[in-house]
Amino acid sequence: MxxxxxxxxxxxxxxxxxxxxxxxxxxxxxxxxxxxxxxxxxxxxxxxxxxxxxxxxxxxxxxxxxxxxxxxxxxxxxxxxxxxxxxxxxxxxxxxxxxxxxxxxxxxxxxxxxxxxxxxxxxxxxxxxxxxxxxxxxxxxxxxxxxxxxxxxxxxxxxxxxxxxxxxxxxxxxxxxxxxxxxxxxxxxxxxxxxxxxxxxxxxxxxxxxxxxxxxxxxxxxxxxxxxxxxxxxxxxxxxxxxKNPSPDRKIRRISPTDERLIAISTVGIPYRDPNLNFTHEEIVEHRKLERMEFKKRLLEIGRYYSTKKVKLGKVDKRFLNIQRLDLNSTQVILKMREVLGI
Ligand SMILES: C[S@@+](CC[C@H](N)C(=O)[O-])C[C@H]1O[C@@H](n2cnc3c(N)ncnc32)[C@H](O)[C@@H]1O
The missing domain is CATH 3.40.50.150 (Vaccinia Virus protein VP39)
Incomplete structure (x- = not known):
């Protein structure tokens, strides 16, 4: 734009x-x-x-x-x-x-x-x-x-x-x-x-x-x-x-627990992609929409789909919430939750 x-x-x-x-x-x-x-x-x-x-x-x-x-x-x-x-x-x-x-x-x-x-x-x-x-x-x-x-x-x-x-x-x-x-x-x-x-x-x-x-x-x-x-x-x-690799003197402040869960285990967390760096905005949005639908389908198949509302409220498997209690940064938390999600 x-x-x-x-x-x-x-x-x-x-x-x-x-x-x-x-x-x-x-x-x-x-x-x-x-x-x-x-x-x-x-x-x-x-x-x-x-x-x-x-x-x-x-x-x-x-x-x-x-x-x-x-x-x-x-x-x-x-x-x-x-x-x-x-x-x-x-x-x-x-x-x-x-x-x-x-x-x-x-x-x-x-x-x-x-x-x-x-x-x-x-x-x-x-x-x-x-x-x-x-x-x-x-x-x-x-x-x-x-x-x-x-x-x-x-x-x-x-x-x-x-x-x-x-x-x-x-x-x-x-x-x-x-x-x-x-x-x-x-x-x-x-x-x-x-x-x-x-x-x-x-x-x-x-x-x-x-x-x-x-x-x-x-x-x-x-x-x-x-x-x-x-x-x-x-x-x-x-x-x-x-x-990239924060020096020990930098204070890393976690993002909110809700945002961590949304990124890790909800379809809202599907990122934008542009594999050849030449998509228009509309193409990026359309591809993300399709990827969200595909992700939801796979989650439903393995019985791990949570609605955005449930993710926001923390009404998810306790294992995700336990990971969020660990003394880790948000990126580590998100990656661990995704491991548990198994996709
Ligand atoms: C939110 S403004 C940034 C304001 C700016 N930092 C300043 O101090 O004035 C976004 C700017 O990005 C430019 N822009 C938009 N798309 C771009 C792109 N793909 N590559 C480089 N610049 C872009 C726009 O022309 C606009 O000047």
Missing amino acids: LPNKVAIDIIRRYMARFEKGEDIEEFRRDLIKDLLNHGVLVKTEDGTYTLVSECKEELMHSRIGALKESVEKFVIPSNLKHIKNPKILDLCSGIGYNSIGALHYNRNCKIDMVECCKEVLFLSLCLDIPYEEHNIIKNRIKDFLEGDVNRSTINIYLEDGRNAIKKLEGGYNVVFHDAFSPQRDAVLYTVDFLRKVYKKMDDNGVLISYSSSIPFRSALVEAGFILSEGHPVGRRRGITIAY
Whole structure:
């Protein structure tokens, strides 16, 4: 899914002026006014701006604040302040809030920004984001749009994350996974894509996502990640913090017991898949629907099918509940419950 089409068309008109050599200062306020007047740019509660997406109900950021969200949901939980020369993959980098926040907390970051929409990158040049590190990102975006090839500290990949991941060098200590919601666009939430990301991460690397979706967390488990839950910011459910191999000083917080059971033994836990990294969202959803039906059939055959309601209430075989009482992390619990399930 992309940002709103009306917004893209408006930004494109102003971008043409930039491409003809006009100074951005000459028109950037008009661009912002134009976007606001069309209701496709939104001022969030911390005073920073975000765009409306193709689906009008979903914004690119939470209304509590675009910059606030980036700092509280991504930068602080990643612990990058305490990592020496962190290497970051900023997936769906958009306007660049997460990269700006990362640089604000650690100037020694090396960042690969991946974004498929040129107009969103350009919009960053026209906004005022109250961290001076915005200038670093602005300069890099400007150079990139003027044809400068990637440098060593901040690189921009203007393409689908599924293509970018194949060629990126890797070694990431931190991955910001900031795609639109999996309910509306699942392409970056599949087992297959997340496996590729996993391979490109440093051994102690961490992936952060605002999403707490069950099929996404299930995909993370299948891709090899250790699940942990961060504190909720501006919503009821906590963010997802997924480790490749967490160092002993990292606190692993279990996801809720209900979510563990849903992932492990219910059809809701069937993850998104995209074996050749080329399915559309609709194809991913359709394949998952079929896999859920097949899974339910197999569970019924072996007499281990539980309705989602029963799973949520914990009205399941005691062996599953006993596993949940063990001193393990959520990924270990889920894998053990699946062993007992026997599928
Ligand atoms: C929720 S917004 C992320 C906001 C962003 N982190 C920021 O600081 O502005 C999602 C972004 O992902 C981009 N996007 C959507 N699908 C993508 C894909 N398959 N690969 C790369 N970028 C994608 C959209 O254009 C949009 O800018």
